[in-house]
Amino acid sequence: MAKPLELVNVEDLTICDSTAQMITKAREDGVELFFDRANAMKACPIGEKSACCKHCSMGPCRMNVNSPYDRVGVCGATVDTILARNFGRMVAAGTAAHTDHGMAMLELFRDVINGKVKDFAIKDPMKLYEVATSLEIPTEGRELKEVAMDLYHELERTYTQVDGEIPMVKRVPKKTLELWRQAGIVPRGAMREIMEMMHRTAIGVDQDYKNITQQISRTALADGWGGSMVSTDISDILFGTPSPVEIEVDMGVLKEDRVNIIVHGHEPILLEAMMISAADPALKQMAVDAGAKGINLVGMCCSGLDVMSRHGLPHAGNFSSTEAVLVTGAVDAMTVDIQCIKQDLKRVADFYDTPFITTNYRAKIEGALHIQLDEHDPLGCTEEIIIKAISRFKTRKKPVRIPRKTVKGVHGFSYEYINYMLGGSFRGSFTPLNDNIINGRIRGVAGVVGCTNPRSKQDYSHVELVKELIRNDVLVLQTGCSQMALAKAGLTGPGAAALAGPGLAEVCETVGMPPILGLGACVDNSRILIAASEMVRVGGLGDCLADLPAAGCAPEWMSEKAIAIGHYFVASGVYVVFGHTFPMTKGTQFEKYLFEGLENEGFGKWAFSDDPKEMARLMIAHIDEKRAALGIDK
Ligand code: SF4
Ligand code: MSK
Known part of the structure; x- marks a missing residue:
């Protein structure tokens, strides 16, 4: 039986001192966090070993994890088929997340080049020429815009191409690429690979674990050498290639006398736009008029990592601290885009009167305020978020307790x-x-x-x-x-x-x-x-x-x-x-x-x-x- 929540020692949950302090405070406040639920709801012993299948309504079918070859599913699927199919679907989902993110970055790049997006520009033209050269796009004597448009069209194949090899394989060491070609795992386009992975893992299709693994590899490579790589390169081109910068991290970066805004998620555009809005003199004055010493923009999770590397923005913590940071009571708005955003953040934010704002049509949360970030007018969204945060600062109802710790690195x-x-x-x-x-x-x-x-x-x-x-x-x-x-x-x-x-x-x-x-x-x-x-x-x-x-x-x-x-x-x-x-x-x-x-x-x-x-x-x-x-x- 699970231990009662209050008996789980905080020291057993985290070595992050700030998070530990906030778990303790949450318990005093009567607020449940995901640490508590992980303890109360033990992992399913069969699901944990990936030994169950619910790919059709003849099941769900459960294998015996202690004696895996004792039985097969109703359709006859062996434990190896079930394991490989489950693994393949995890890879398909992970690849879809990275490639959809990458495709959004590529679309932003296209609209920056063709002038439809005016709030961003190409910050690192040298990286643009380098990426173009690595893909054998001619650059000599050509206008930046011309090369950029060719690059856009070339990289679009990463996602949409139905046959042939994705462009970035030109960067793969020759012998590694030869191995992939022999094994038949050079990705075509991410959409094609994810589609085929989902098809092959449906009831009654691919039932040979080695053959399924071949498509698992092909799909995963469409992520690493495709969607993810394009996302990184395009982010560098648009927002600048990172170089070392000293950054302050941990929850002590929140300031009681400032309007604290947390940005959490994955696509850099939200935080890049928030930075522009937070520097707007009119909004800064509005914060001062509300009695604050300024606007304190803070990143969390991967959005934060992305932008802190480029601009030196402070970072409050990782995935396991995103509820805990709300417990400080010091967060005047938490705004999110996509991925790794726990639905529970909304409930915890409500308890501490923190506006919780979703910004991406692909990732809404029931009950949360949604302010759509339109890449053609991103500041419209981010200005509204800052105004909401200022107004929450003015009317803070709950006591604020911020862990003191900050670390520089x-x-x-x-x-x-x-x-x-x-x-x-x-x-x-x-x-x-x-x-x-x-x-x-x-x-x-x-x-x-x-x-x-x-x-x-x-x-x-x-x-x-x-x-x-x-x-x-x-x-x-x-x-x-x-x-x-x-x-x-x-x-x-x-x-x-x-x-x-x-x-x-x-x-x-x-x-x-x-x-x-x-x-x-x-x-x-x-x-x-x-x-x-x-x-x-x-x-x-x-x-x-x-x-x-x-x-x-x-x-x-x-x-x-x-x-x-x-x-x-x-x-x-x-x-x-x-x-x-x-x-x-x-x-x-x-x-x-x-x-x-x-x-x-x-x-x-x-x-x-x-x-x-x-x-x-x-x-x-x-x-x-x-x-x-x-x-x-x-
Ligand atoms: Fe069971 Fe086979 Fe259906 Fe899976 S596909 S639920 S193993 S019958
Ligand atoms: S945010 S995927 S918890 S690294 Fe990228 Fe962190 Fe893992 Fe999400």
Whole structure:
């Protein structure tokens, strides 16, 4: 039986001190948070292992997780078919989320070029020319607008093309691409791949787990090398390629004497537009007239990560803190767009008299005020939100209690900048990184990414895993809520080099960089793919992505997007460890195929561990194996 809510120790729920304080306050206030529900509602033991199917009304059918081959579904589907179909649908959903986000960014880009959107412009023309060149679009002597329009049409194929290869495969190392071609998994267009994935996993279609996995890989690659990559590149072109900037994080960035507005979600346009409106002298004066010292715009989750890297905007916390931040009573408006927005935020916001505002027609929440953000007039929406926040500031009814903690760190490491720091040119080759890996100062590279989850102590595994990796000279690249876990723990400044092993510490101290580099939002994992491809292109570390001494991990994942990300890394050749839970039944052929079989075919592979020290051990062992194969294991 679940423990009564009040008996769950706050220290068992989170290592984030601010969130812990707000969980305690919520309990005093009688407000239930998702941590409490995760405890009260235990995960279904069959669903947790992904061993059930409800793809038709002859079921739902449940397998025996302790003896998975004891029975089959009413239609005869085996546990392997059921597991593969469920996994495929998670990848399809995750890919749909990233590609729909990317397509919205591409449409914004088109309307900026053709002059229909006037509030934004192309901020990084050099990146535009670089992306165009990488896709073999002629740039010599051509007007920016002409190149931009060609780029738009080329990138549109990422989503809509029904046959052929998506444009970004031109960036994939040759040998990796050859493997994909042989395996028949080069994506056509995301819509086609997602459609086929959904079709093949319907009742009575694809019932061979290996064949289903082929389409899982093709769909996931349409995310990583398609929708996500386009989204990152277009965001850089429109809003600027990030470069390192010192940022203040944690809930102490809220200020009692200011109009505090939280922006949460994923598409940068809402927060970019909010920044323009918050700088409007008339609105600033309105805030002062209401008795405030100013407007305090704060990001959360991935929207916040995206924009803080570009503009140095403060960030209040990750996914598991979005209800807790409302408990401060200091939030004068919370506004959201798409993805990772808990429906419960509305109820908690109501309790603290905080206006909760949705802005995207694709993501409304029952009962919430909806102010549609029209990209042709984004400021119309954001000005209205700020006016609502000012009016709430004026009439704050509940006492405000803001945790004092703030931490400073450095964020905004595009792959271009990582190379520059290591002694290359800003937009040059990755030679210095490769040299430091070959000479052993840097043992390897790890991507530690992904969500937090109320079924796992918030931030704990992210922080412990990363500490263990850098102690062993592994350079860590980060995105998403994981990046914020490390930022709150004070490990995103150059001072973190003191915790690194001697080789990595030497490199960090020489170039003045931290051993943990934050690359942005969860959609920006594509920056890691590009960095890895550059490492292959420069030479000395093998000739495909699977040869690199590299590994990835999402220790506290929760979203289907994380499964799509994990699988596009695996299909690209990377070893990926997931923590806390995995949608898999032990002792099945499908498990063996994902955890071993794919690697035998030249891809990466999946692994699972519940313990951050063990996750680190698995990743380091893999890195060492790759170093040995490259002959650089001295
Ligand atoms: Fe059961 Fe087969 Fe229908 Fe799934 S598709 S619910 S296993 S009968
Ligand atoms: S917000 S997908 S909880 S990283 Fe991108 Fe964080 Fe995971 Fe959402």
